[in-house]
Amino acid sequence: MDNANIGIPPKGGFSFDLCRRNDMLSKKGIVPPPSYRKTGTTIVGLIFQNGVILGADTRATAGSIVCDKNCEKIHYMAPNIYCCGAGTAADTEAVTDMVSSQLQLHRYHTGRESRVVTALTLLKSNLFKYQGHVQAALVLGGVDATGPHLHTIYPHGSTDTLPFATMGSGSLAAMAVFESKYREGLTKEEGISLVCEAICSGIFNDLGSGSNVDICVITKGDKEYLRNHQLPNPRTYISSKGYSFPKKTEGTCITKLFPT
Amino acid sequence: MGDSQYSFSLTTFSPSGKLVQIEHALTAVGSGQTSLGIKASNGVVIATEKKLPSILVDESSVHKIQSLTPNIGVVYSGMGPDFRVLVRKSRKQAEQYHRLYKEPIPVTQLVRETAAVMQEFTQSGGVRPFGVSLLVAGYDDKGPQLYQVDPSGSYFSWKASAMGKNVSNAKTFLEKRYVEEMELDDAVHTAILTLKEGFEGQISEKNIEIGIIGEKKEFRQVALFIFPLCVSA
Numbered sequence: 001m002d003n004a005n006i007g008i009p010p011k012g013g014f015s016f017d018l019c020r021r022n023d024m025l026s027k028k029g030i031v032p033p034p035s036y037r038k039t040g041t042t043i044v045g046l047i048f049q050n051g052v053i054l055g056a057d058t059r060a061t062a063g064s065i066v067c068d069k070n071c072e073k074i075h076y077m078a079p080n081i082y083c084c085g086a087g088t089a090a091d092t093e094a095v096t097d098m099v100s101s102q103l104q105l106h107r108y109h110t111g112r113e114s115r116v117v118t119a120l121t122l123l124k125s126n127l128f129k130y131q132g133h134v135q136a137a138l139v140l141g142g143v144d145a146t147g148p149h150l151h152t153i154y155p156h157g158s159t160d161t162l163p164f165a166t167m168g169s170g171s172l173a174a175m176a177v178f179e180s181k182y183r184e185g186l187t188k189e190e191g192i193s194l195v196c197e198a199i200c201s202g203i204f205n206d207l208g209s210g211s212n213v214d215i216c217v218i219t220k221g222d223k224e225y226l227r228n229h230q231l232p233n234p235r236t237y238i239s240s241k242g243y244s245f246p247k248k249t250e251g252t253c254i255t256k257l258f259p260t
Numbered sequence: 261m262g263d264s265q266y267s268f269s270l271t272t273f274s275p276s277g278k279l280v281q282i283e284h285a286l287t288a289v290g291s292g293q294t295s296l297g298i299k300a301s302n303g304v305v306i307a308t309e310k311k312l313p314s315i316l317v318d319e320s321s322v323h324k325i326q327s328l329t330p331n332i333g334v335v336y337s338g339m340g341p342d343f344r345v346l347v348r349k350s351r352k353q354a355e356q357y358h359r360l361y362k363e364p365i366p367v368t369q370l371v372r373e374t375a376a377v378m379q380e381f382t383q384s385g386g387v388r389p390f391g392v393s394l395l396v397a398g399y400d401d402k403g404p405q406l407y408q409v410d411p412s413g414s415y416f417s418w419k420a421s422a423m424g425k426n427v428s429n430a431k432t433f434l435e436k437r438y439v440e441e442m443e444l445d446d447a448v449h450t451a452i453l454t455l456k457e458g459f460e461g462q463i464s465e466k467n468i469e470i471g472i473i474g475e476k477k478e479f480r481q482v483a484l485f486i487f488p489l490c491v492s493a
Binding site for chain 2: 097098101109
């Protein structure tokens with residue numbers, strides 16, 4: 001039966017084959033280690049009266065360069081579950097994509113709405129399997145048949161269940177806001193403004209976070225994805241003359257014409 | 261002829277060029293409950309009779325029509341457990357396609373992959389072919405489509421088709437009744453009438469299943485409320 005499966009790689013787990021080589025190369029200084037796109041980030045979540053609110057900034061960095069000024073860090077997992085991701089952008093996107101796919105299959109088989117703990121367990125098992133090499137720190141939130149839930153997941157696979165949570169490089173700035181202003185039973189407007197405040201605190205006080213605020217409100221039977229809910233960093237001073245310069249502005253040295 | 265000597269091993273051709281196990285699989289399909297499908301100009305309808313072995317069986321727990329993706333549904337004639345396995349595999353393949361290409365799987369692709377699975381089981385050691393024929397109904401960018409997949413792994417696109425016990429009568433009835441550019445509501449009505457033709461006993465919304473997919477591209481199971489509207493006294 002397996003003759004149709006030739007060419008499929010062996011199952012599961014991180015292949016450590018190249019780690020010794022990478023170590024040797026970086027020690028010798030021959031090849032600088034590749035810089036990957038990180039989402040030095042502020043991501044937050046809190047539980048309010050009727051459900052869960054997730055928030056994230058929108059800056060993606062590669063080293064000290066901002067490589068995406070408006071990226072999406074709140075990922076879809078299920079119609080009633082969303083997940084914010086901090087860490088290596090590719091890792092967070094890949095892992096949330098895979099688990100979202102597994103949840104969809106699970107929904108077909110059971111005929112029921114997905115539960116947040118299911119997403120949680122699938123994510124943490126996956127991250128543990130890779131022993132922390134998949135650098136994804138996640139804030140998972142959603143509302144299911146058992147009520148609203150909010151969890152944080154660390155790259156090595158441990159999890160926390162909390163009423164309010166922050167992750168990423170801006171987590172301390174955001175947590176300071178939550179710790180002083182959070183209380184149980186917030187309304188939707190109060191919750192959204194508190195999340196915005198926490199993300200803005202990360203945007204302005206942390207170099208790895210910036211640009212705009214994305215919000216996702218999940219309640220029983222409904223969700224609102226507020227992309228770019230707040231834009232606290234608008235582009236000022238746009239020249240009214242435009243940015244194209246007439247020919248010969250710079251002065252030409254040689255002119256060579258080629259037949260077309 | 262000498263066919264019976266070759267009928268036990270799946271992977272051996274008989275002298276007449278047939279794979280006898282597949283013929284037997286088709287017989288298993290032919291003794292299953294009738295199911296049919298009709299492609300309309302703005303949708304597809306599939307239906308099947310749901311005769312349960314006893315009145316004590318909880319009919320709401322039996323699902324003969326399943327959805328593979330939000331816009332593709334399937335019904336079968338033959339062995340229920342084999343159908344369940346195929347549905348599981350097809351759903352997984354549809355999800356994998358979506359993960360790879362970030363687009364919903366086209367109906368033809370899903371049919372092809374399901375047929376490939378069924379063919380695998382006709383050319384491997386120690387397995388037997390699936391004892392089901394499937395009718396796959398879907399609506400994608402190419403419009404409404406209806407495919408039949410056989411245990412051998414061959415598939416055909418149909419305007420209207422039937423399978424199972426009453427197949428010859430049902431097909432004759434469909435040939436007479438089918439009209440090009442038929443609309444979905446007429447198709448549902450025709451499907452119920454065709455089922456009624458060969459039905460033993462009283463037909464009701466509890467012993468049939470109907471699945472439809474319209475221009476909204478959402479596959480739904482509708483027997484319970486559509487049946488009373490369609491059937492005239």
